[in-house]
Every structure is written in structure tokens, then in C-alpha cells.
Amino acid sequence: MSDSREQILSRVRTALAPLKERAPLPDWERELVILREARAATDAWTLFAERLKAVNGTPLTAISELVTILDSNGWRHGYCDPVLWPQLQAAFPASFTVETEFDRTRVDDYTFGITAASGAIAETGTLILTDSGTSRRLGALAPWVHVALLRRDQIFLDIPAAVAALPQDPNVIWVTGPSKTADVEGILIEGVHGPGRQIALLV
């Protein structure tokens, strides 16, 4: 393979050698790609909540609302990050079964997964998940409902701000609404491989 490395790099050098000058790297102002709404926003959560709804996500501000949604849909068996469970436990009635260990041999048993968000982007309604902030990648992904717990001070207004603050983490995922496809005749269907319901709960 090191032969291939040398071969490729030497071909690249040969290909570029005849160029008298190389195209320069332009600089650009981040304002160019920031939406008007983000520039005008006074409250990051309000904008985030509005944009999340626009991509069919659900912003919530009270644990009781979350419990009502889960209960009324019959989603009573789920996974919760063990660190978060103590602060949520009291709000969940006894009819719920919530596990703090995720067993990958029973992925279909979990109807919801509750994990921590590592951030959010207001202008796009995006949740940011990381390896260091998520207790289980699968717990946030495999169940039909994903609930991300978000703090107000974690919300970036726009994409350039979130890019500038990309953490040193091997797995950063921006989630913008529920998993979806339009592969069959262009018809939008939600919940393909990831969650069909994406909920952000402000804590």
C-alpha cells in the first residue's frame, strides 16, 4: 500500500507541475451563510423550538409534557442515560419500565431513549450529540423516540458558530429532526433507521 501512496502522490505532483499559478484560498465572512432569522433572534431557545417544529421535531419545556406524550402513545418501555435518570425518575409513573442499561440483543423492546444533548443549533433546529455526552450511541438511535435533554446555555445560534466550536470528540452528530427518506416515489416517510420522533427537552 505504501507503493500506492507514493504512486498517487507522485502522480498528483506531476499533474500539478505545469500549473504556472495555483488557485488561492479565498477567505469568507461567516455572515454570508447565516439566516436572517438567526441574526434577528433575541432568544436562542425560541428560535430553536420554532425551527425544530419546522422539521417535524418536538420541543418541550416540561418533563410532565414528555411523560404525557410517551404515555398517550403507549411508549412505556424505554432506555435512559443512568446519569440523567435520578432527576427524571419522579415524573414517570409506575406503569413505565425504564432501563438504564441498554441490551443490544433486545433493541426492539425499547420504544424510547433518553440521552443528553451536547448542544444545539437554533437556526436549523439541530441537536448536537457527541460520544462524550451520549451514554449509548444505540440508546439514542435505535428506539422509535429519541429524547435529548438540552440546557439553554448549550444552544448556538447558527451553523458557523457550531462549526467553530466542534469539540475534540471522535463522533459528533448533528440531528435535524426525525430520520427520513423520500426514496419511494418522492414521498416523505419518517423513521427509517433512526428515530421516527425527535424530542428536545429543555432542562
Place this chain on the structure above:
Amino acid sequence: MAKQLLDQFTAHVPADTRAAVYLGTKTTHEKRTKMLFDQFADPNRLRQLAGEIKQHVVENLDTYLPQVEAKLKANGAQVHWAATAEEACAAVLKIMQDRGATKMVKAKTMVSEEIELAHYLEKRGIEALETDLGEFIVQIDKDHPSHLVRPIIHKNRREIAQSFEREGLGAYNDDPETITRRARQFLRHKYLAADVGLTGANFVSAESGRLVVVTNEGNSRFSLAATKCHIALVGIEKLVPRDRDLGLFLNLLARSATAQQLTVYTEFFSGPKLPSQPDGPEEMHVIFVDNNRTEVLASDCREILRCIRCGACLNVCPVYRQASGHAYRSVYPGPVGAVLSPLLAGAHFADKADLPKASSLCGACNEVCPVNIPIPDLLLRLRDKGKREYAPLASAGTPPMGGWSVIATSPAAWKTALFGGKIMDYLPTKFIPVPALQAWQAKRTLPKWRGGEFRKWMKNRRKP
């Protein structure tokens, strides 16, 4: 006068396929335009800027490739290089064999299509399962994708329902939601049973070594939550200089491809999982693939290496809308394919030399391109290359020009022809039995013959 291969194919595209492709592409294109122009003050500036940044990368790959390699290694990834398709396939196989792995789940990657990876692995006893819904359907049908972003734009729900029934995925049901749920249920257990997850990369930051992969379905995310080894196949042109440039490219990619503000899952991978994380790959391999890209880099068409595979040029192209993707006989269809496919064919350029002619040169592809590739110019350069190399396909569909060339290269013959042309005014041209000529004349009248006027005018202007 033999028709072009693309014309021959298009003549037999079923009417409902054509209608589906036309509607699908037109709708996406219109949504894209509305979104870009409603949300940004100057979307054209964004395209030009992105084009300049990618052109800079392409012309400085000799600096950026070693730089990104060092970054990736520092992040804990293993870096491999593959000069050819065969080498790329062999590199994947070797990584799998070294781990004793036999099952792979694949996210959508155009490079893997290009090198025919799934086929290569299957022949060697390895299950390589496509997990993008469209690609999965393409795979069970032993078909080929016909669009960069919407692989089964050419199929309808009835065909898909039949395929699912045939594969034992439930009784016939053509409801798109049922189809999607069945795929979800089938594939999630495949992820969990697989040893290796394979992805491509939409962008790689040379500054940090981050790989960026975007999907709407979450299949690449599931692959990298369930498996223990991640392999990424990356074309050598996929780099961007800095992390901050991703803010520009992500905004453009999602809008250009599917008219979304952001794709549902935008994933940044920069190495094996954290030790504290129970799920995900302990090993990460990045394979940089050349497969004739360096030849494209050496050519006068290197601008095509800016391409970010969004499919916007397919959606707007009047030829693609009628012909659909399979007409291009290549992994990359549409205007970008008409440039890229003959170039990537390398020594087999002549086999694809007709593709640059599959365009009216209307320029719409250039206008929508998020990296501002001058596709019509590149098509012209390739038409020229085809003629210079005497590729027979480059002349298919062109009327014979031998007689014209005799007349036009002899002044005496030319003068006679101009004089004799007056006869056109008296010929009943409407009755010449050539359908194209008759169709043209049904709505138009030939002007009076004016041959020789210019020569007369020129004669009087000659300086003494």
C-alpha cells in the same frame, strides 16, 4: 446516420418512468431554488466562493493529502491508499480478513459503486449489504442506481412491493410507509450482526482530519453504532481546507441535493470511539482512492474534481429529465456524469466518448452547481478530445460532413455553391420527404436565399 446511444436508450424509456423522473427532478429543483433565494441574500456568491475553495483544494492536493493523512493518523485512524479500483477493493477485503470479518453493512457511497465493491466482496464470500433504502432496493433487484441522491427515482412503489414480496420481506403491500417499516425491521438486525460498517465521506477537513458524512435515514449512524470497525472509502478530491469551510459546504450541499436546510444526520467522524462509549468502532480505516482521478487532475477538465455529488445538475438537465440515469451507462449520470464518466474511464475513454454530446449546452447545470463547475465548457473540451482521438462514438449522431468539407475548403467550389444555392428559392422544400425537415417547416418559413451577399460587401470594402 446512427443515433447516439443515449438517444437510442431514451426512445425506449417507459412513459411512467419518464414521468416519475421528470416530476421528481423538477420538484426538487424548484424547491432548491426557492430555498436558496428565500434564505440567502446572495446565493450566487456562495456558489462562487465554494467553487473557488474547491478549486484551491484540487490545485493543492500535493500539500493537502499528506497533511490530512498526518491528521488522520494522529486521530487514531489508519490510512490506506488505493491507486486503482482493484486495489481499493483488495484493501477493504484485507482489513476484513485481518479481523476475520464476514459481514459488512454499507452506507451509500458513490466510490463503492465506482469500484464495484459489493460485487467484489460477495464473490469472495463476504456479505456486503446496502442499508440506504434506495440502494437496498437496487441491490435486491440487481439493478443500478439512476440518480446520485435518489437511486431509485426510476422505480415505482408497485415494483418495489413486488421485490419485497419476492425477497420474503412480507406479503405484497405497496404503501411506502409499510415498505419503509419492513426495511427498518429487517436492516436493524443486520447492523447488529455485522462486523464492519462502510461509509464514504462527503467532506474531509484537511485541518482536523474530520470526515463528514450526511444521510437522512440514519443508516451510516446505525452502522457506526452497531459495528466494531469503520472503513471509509474516500476519493482523493473530497478535501476541504479548514473546518470553518464546512459551514459553507453543508449549507450548500443539503439545499442543492434535497432542498433541505441541513440533512437530518450530519456526522463528523475523527477516529475510533471514546473508551467511555460502549457502542461504535474500535478501529477506523480511511482508504484514499485515486482510480484515474490523478489523470483528471492532469487534464484540462480538472474543475470537475470540485464536484460534491449533490445531483442538482441532474435535476435541472433537460436531457437527464427525459433520458433518466441509466441512459448514461455509468455510475455517474447526468451532466456531471457526462464529464466525469469518460474521464474516469481512463484508457476506455472511447467507450464513453458519446456522453459529452448528450447535452444541448444550455448551461443550466453550471447555473445550479453549488461549486460553480463550468460543465458546458468541459463538455466542449471533451467533445474536442473525442474527435482528436478519433473515437467513433464521438461522431455518432452527427450528420456526415464530407461534402460540406470539400465545398468549404475550395474557393471556386464555394463560389459556385453560393451562386447555385438560389435554386433553393424555387424548390418545393416542404415536400422533401425528411420528417425532421417537414416538422421544422410546419411552423417556419425558409427565408429567401442570400448566399454571396457577404462576399459582395467585403469586396467593396477592400482597401485600395
